[in-house]
Amino acid sequence: MSESVITENLLDNLSTAVIVLDGELIVQYANHAAQSVFERSLNLLIGCSFNQFIATSSLDFERFQNSMEFGEVYSDSEVTFKFIDGRHTQADVSVTSILENQDKRLLVEIRLVEQQKKISQENHQWAQQRAARELVRGLAHEIKNPLGGIRGAAQLLAKQLPSEELQEFTQVIIEQSDRLTNLVDRLLGPNLRPSFDWHNVHKVLDKVYNLVRLDPSHNIAITRDYDPSIPDIYLDQDMMQQATLNIVRNSVQVLSENPETVGEIHVVTRIERQVIIHGACFPLCVKIQIIDNGPGIPTELKNTLFYPMVTSKKEGSGLGLSISQTLIGHHRGKIEVDSWPGRTEFTLYLPIEKKDPQT
Incomplete structure (x- = not known):
């Protein structure tokens, strides 16, 4: 396997977005993480201006030019990106000047600030939601069992009552029991076996x-x-x-x-x-x-x-x-x-x- 293929494989498996720009800030390369950030395939990114898909950002593009001309390393934290499709995110950005076949290039690294926060928050929320669902399911089962008895007793009572006016009260009990049973069934979720x-x-x-x-x-x-x-x-x-x-x-x-x-x-x-x-x-x-x-x-x-x-x-x-x-x-x-x-x-x-x- 050639060295270039190994390098590309390594870059594509990074969680950090890596983009290579020329002197006009035209995209020359973007790894998989960068394609995910911009939500564009490599073919749609190459040849386009770096900021073509960005509506606004807090990046200082003059510092990009300084990095290109003087080899200055430019980094900025918690940069706000707003993309033209309405998405917005925050990221840490580093810009480094490199040489590629005697041509100056800019290596731009973008690390999403929210990524680690999301992972931690997701795990915490998932555990809380799972506990809440189990609590609700337990309560739903406890409610559903006596509801059947209440409905059955109302039906038996309705047969013993002499007037239709009194039977209206038992009908209310039956209707409300059915309503609660339906609500409990929805709380318990689907009971059909999956068909994948x-x-x-x-x-x-x-x-x-x-x-x-x-x-x-x-x-x-x-x-x-x-x-x-x-x-x-x-x-x-x-x-x-x-x-x-x-x-x-x-x-x-x-x-x-x-x-x-x-x-x-x-x-x-x-x-x-x-x-x-x-x-x-x-x-x-x-x-x-x-x-x-x-x-x-x-x-x-x-x-x-x-x-x-x-x-x-x-x-x-x-x-x-x-x-x-x-x-x-x-x-x-x-x-x-x-x-x-x-x-x-x-x-x-x-x-x-x-x-x-x-x-």
Whole structure:
């Protein structure tokens, strides 16, 4: 194996984004981590200006020129990037002048500040949410058993009562018992056995797209931006449809409660590399983003958003997102959320596994 191939393999396995620029700040090389940061493939990055995809940043580009001319090492911490697609992040940036075939180049290293914070926060929140779900499931079982007895007793009592007026009271008991039973069933989550197989994730998302698009109760625009290179993944179609539909409907409800905004929802798919999910690193994952232009998630709800019965919506039950996270967990995936006024992003990560040709 040649030295250049070994070097490229090493760079592509780094978690730090590495970009090589020429004197005009035109991209000459970008490793996999850099492609993930800019959400562009290598072919779409090479030949483009470094700041072409950046709407604003706190970088001092004059220091870039000084690094090129005088070999000065430039570094800046907690640089704020806002990309043209609306994403924003913070990163530590280092710029070093190098020689490549007698030509001066700039080696730019970008280390996302939020990455380690997210990993630690994710592990903490996952443990809390799992404990909350177990507590709710235990309570749900304790509630469901006596509910059956209450309903049965009301039915027997109704047969013994002489007048229809008195039977109206037992009917109320039966109806409310059924309502509580239905709520408890939803708290317990799906009880069907998963049916996993190899499927195109876009077919699942198209079903969600059509369900929401054809719903006459709203006029919110929903658009799709799919990466056609994503291979089939091992999933349960019904579970995935329910998980994504819950999130999209959540966005629809929030946008419907804010009619002063022209509601828009975007469903985007991409391939993400080197994703850490609950402590395990997956080389390749499908990244599904559901983005809306609503008012954002209230700060006080961000850390408990996936807990059962937590909601900020007037008509919400607080179960949709909790169920979605459980269903995505069955696929060894995870859900992340990033929100600020005017934009909320739910991001689903699903591992891409090698398909066994014998299955």
